[in-house]
Amino acid sequence: QQPVQSPQAVILREGEDAVINCSSSKALYSVHWYRQKHGEAPVFLMILLKGGEQKGHDKISASFNEKKQQSSLYLTASQLSYSGTYFCGPPMGGNEKLTFGTGTRLTIIP
Template sequence: QQPVQSPQAVILREGEDAVINCSSSKALYSVHWYRQKHGEAPVFLMILLKGGEQKGHDKISASFNEKKQQSSLYLTASQLSYSGTYFCGTTGGGNKLTFGTGTQLKVEL
């Protein structure tokens, strides 16, 4: 079953923060986050492994709680370049990614 992301869509003003959640009904081994701009390929952001880890680079970070089967992506001090659709991809231990429902994020001036 496909992971559910929330919110479905969000509009931010530049400089604001956002949190995107990814929730699965299945046990997870890893969570992968991607951003896709319109008409382009998904771009890899980061991967988190089970163990409750948190990761981040620049102003984008993420956490993974395997007990709750959830991951969250944190965007701080958003920039116009952050606009796009964010997808989580999950694995249960194999190499197949199951992508979430997606979150459209738009950053405005």
């Protein structure tokens, strides 16, 4: 029951906007988002709680629709540093264990 992310990969020019979607077949109560650069560990971006929308970074925001069991990550005016693979990670088990989504590889080119 791994959450499915779309798109799988996207290439953008610097300054363009991107939307990454995360869809689950199970009920969600919160969603974590992480970014992993090539060869590095995943880094936490933000948590969205039921009924809330939260901005974790300057031009990166996200929404969470618990009824649709979906979350979306919005990257505005993308920068080269935004390149990496983005994972959603909703808790789907006991002790708030995260089940990471399929991932979206984002490449920003000058």
